[in-house]
Structure formats: structure tokens, C-alpha cells
Amino acid sequence: MRSTEKEYWYLVWDKFKNGDSEAFKTIYNEFTDALFAYGSKITSNRDLLKDSIQDLFIDVYTYGSKLRQPELLEFYLFKTLKRIIIKKLKEDQRFSAMNEDFERFDLKFTIEDEVFGKDSEKKLKLLQKEISQLAPASRELLFLKFNSGLSYEAIAKIVGIKPDSAKKQIYRIVQRLRKDMDSKNLELFMMCFTA
């Protein structure tokens, strides 16, 4: 976050805490679409999701004064939304034995069938394969990376994995989309960013 942006969110946050509805609208407009998209990957129940987003903002409004660093607002929103949805799902479906890794995170990537040059075709096949084999946590990770401005550290905290592996997995996918990259370079490339 650039410093002017940081100051801006400090201001918005301060106003929101004091009940300013304009500040609420600013936060709402900035994040709701992404939060809804994120939530829709955890549950397909739209009503439950809408209720969760309501609860999220009430929760943020009521307990948000604990949030000392508004630059973490986005992280706080995603994390809290996930918690609320899971709580509601538990209530709804009477999950008797909940385990940590139940989130399926059904991220559906559409990989179009198009005619590619041989080289890129191969790479995209690999990508397709790789995505279809990703664990739910990895799909969640990609989703957060693409749909938020969260840091690797924050994403890793929400998903519940190590920051290192968050970065690695993102780069592996991105790698496949690069122009003219052969497999030798891949290793080099990986080393550059995972070290």
C-alpha cells in the first residue's frame, strides 16, 4: 500500500468507526464484490453468504476498534468473513466433526479449447493438469492472490499455510502463463522468488 493510500484508509477507517455512513459505503464498495466472490467459493448458498456479509460489517463495526492498523483491513475482512461463513455452515448443517481442512474451495478455472502453437499448447496442458490437481487450499490461495491486494503473509494466514509455499505456488502457476519460457528457466525462475 502506497503511503497516500495508507493515509486515506486511516481516515476512512476512523470515520467508519465513528458511525459515518459515507465511510461505510467507501469500504463496502471497495471490498464487497471481492468478498462475495470469495465467499461464493466456500458456500453456494447465496442467502447464507449475504447474511454473512451483513454480519461481517456489523462485526467489523462493533469489534473493529481492536483493529489498530487499518492497512490490515482487507486481511481482517477476508479472515472474518471466512470465520463467519464457516460458523454459519456449521450451524446450518450440524457439522458434528469439523476438521480444519474441510473447505473445498471450488475454484473453477475455464481453460478454453483453442488451437495453440505446439509449445504453448504443451504449457497450457500442463497448467490445466496442475490446476485440476491442486488441493483446495491452493485454489483458495490463487483466488486470494488474484482477487485481493493481500500480501503473501496475509494470504497464508487466511488459508492456513506457510507464507513460503504460498509464494511458490503462485509462481508455479504464473510460470505457465509466461511467454517463451522453457523448463530450464523454470527452475531458475523459481529459485529467484522462493529463496
Place this chain on the structure above:
Amino acid sequence: MNLYYHLIENPLFFKWIYHPTEEINLYWEKFMELNPEDAELILDFKSKFEKHLQYKTDGLSELEKKILAREILQRIELENKKKNRFRLIRLGMRYAAVAIIFLIIGTGISYLLMVKKQANDFVQNLPVAPSFNIQEPTLIIENQPEIALKQGESELEYSAQGKIKIDNDLVIENDNENSSKLNTLVIPYGNRSTITLADGTKVWLNAGSRLIYPSRFVDKKREIFLVGEAFFQVEKDKNRPFIVKTPDIEVKVLGTKFNLSAYPEDNIVQTVLTEGSVEIKYAHPGIFDRSIQLKPGQLASVNKQKQSTNIYNVDVNYYTSWTEGFFSFSNTDLSRVVKRLERYFNIRFIYDDPLNGSIKISGKLDVSKNKEEVFEYMTKLTELNFSKINERTYIIK
């Protein structure tokens, strides 16, 4: 190489792809103008994401977003009001909380109190407390011993004089033709009942429900009390409105067909109108709560906690087909289907993977068959196994 790094570390890059706005488009235009040598690569990289890493979501429509925002603002306002009321209220609320706990502890008792409060309008004296641990279909008539009904489907018919026919044979005479006695019909899970009331109104009572009604309607209003789910085919009587009360809402009709689902364990109360018109109001309305008029084909879904109501246009068959012995679903979450099956067969399902509850299923389910056959069909529909753990518990794998 550094460029790729910069791109994926710049949140505005993904925003440009997945949530573009004019501002962001402008930002990248500027960026490429300033770095023309990178423009081709950036655009290529972007288009690859767009082509190959698009994900599908049903996002919020602008209208939904506005409505949601308004609801949140209203709740925030409410929070503010709460904050401003001083400790006295807090103390009061604490007492209320204690009271609620007592209510929960004494479910049976509190339930009766609730019934009393609701049913008071048409009954002066409440009958002897019916036990709510009843496991068999039972009819309880005021001041009379309980009558055990047939397991499964039972049928009751009241004549205009208050005579009761049970399953087409047993007849109970009303000793005084001018009197009206309070009847409580308890239909536990796994059972169903059809009741023809003294005014000719027909009620299909679904599993896990209780209906309280007079043996004859002697007042200006025809009032009955429901917990659970029932389908009503109300006999027309312009002068005497028919009112179904539940703990959370009241449905007032003149002559119509509708389904009302008000299970205590559900957070929502659903009213679906097949024919005619109905008027719905909260059982304990606030000053600004107006009643809701439903049109045929509409569903009113009342959220108990928030006292808010949504109206949807629906296929009514889905909500009423249980009266004919089958369930129909269209793109419905498995968890909802499973909940209905639990009530219908008086069993419990455990999910091996809880997220399977969100699988969508469509189709018709003939529930008049035995459960094993029904589950076999469910297995075909969902590709999940419905296997028995014990008499009352099944696991979905």
C-alpha cells in the same frame, strides 16, 4: 523477468484483470505509455490470465448490492442505538438473557406458555398440558384421555357438529353440540396426517408438526395454531377469516390453498401460495411492520431473528408435492433435501464430508416407497452412498 515479478506483485495488475474500473484501466494505459517496450508483454500476460484463468461466479447484482448495503446500515444504526442506551438497559438485557435461558431449559413449559399466549384468543382455558415428548401420532382433546393414532399416515375428519371420524371408522361424539373443544394433534417425525376441520378446510400435516384447533369454529374468526409444516386448502367463508398462527408469523386468508413451514429448528418461516391470496404479519409486529400480501406462485421467507422478509417467485410444486407423497427439487442443495428426508423418515444423516451438503440436485423423489429404495435413488442422483449406521442414523459418503 523482473517485469513479471513486478506485475504479479502489483495488486493493481490482478485488479485490472478481474475487477477493472476506469481508473485502473487508465493507470495501466499510462503505465504502458511510459514503458512502451513492455506493453506487448504486459498485454500478452494479461490476456493469458483472461483466457485461461477465468473463474465463474454469480456475483451480486447492483440491486442486491444496494439492498445489502441498506440492510447493513440499518443494523449499524440499531447497534448505535443500543450503544447509546445506558447500563440500565444492559442490566435489563442481562435479565432478559437469564429469562431466555430459563425458557430454553423449560422448553416444554415455555412452549405451552407460548401456545397459551397465542391460542388465548379462541380458548379461555388451556387444556391439560400435552406432553411434548410424544413419540407416536396422538390426538389430545381437551379434558379427555389421549388418543393414539395409526403410525404413518392417519386421517381425521370433523363434522360441522364436531363429530370426529378417525381413519374412516372410529367416531367420537361431541357430548354438547354447542360447545367447542380444543384439539391438539401431535404428528412426530416419520408420520403424516390429513385433517378435515369442522368448516371443511383440509389440512395436510407434515412430519414433526403440531396443530391446535377447535373441534368447531364458533368465533368470528377461524383461528388455529401450527408448529411445523402444513398445507392448507381453506374453505371459503367471507365472513370468517381463517388465521394460522405460528410463534413468529400469522397468516390470514379467506379461502385459498397454501403451504406453511414453521419448524422451530428452522431459522426461516416459509409461506407458499398456490391459489387465492394471503396476508402475512409478524406475530409480534413492530410499529413499522406492515403486513405482506402474497400472490399465487410466490414464497414469503421470514427470517425469525432479523424479522425480515423476502418474497420470491417459485415453482409451488416443489413446496407442496410432499402432500402427494413425493418431493420435487430443482437445483436444490442436498442439505435441504436431506433435512426434509430426516423429518419424513424420522432419521438422522451424518455427512462424511459436510461440503457435500452443497451439491445441487434436481428431480422427483417418490417418498411413499420405503427408505432403502428412496436412498438407493438418492445414490443414483448424487453418486454418494447413503449407508446405514444404525436404525436411526445414516451416513452420506
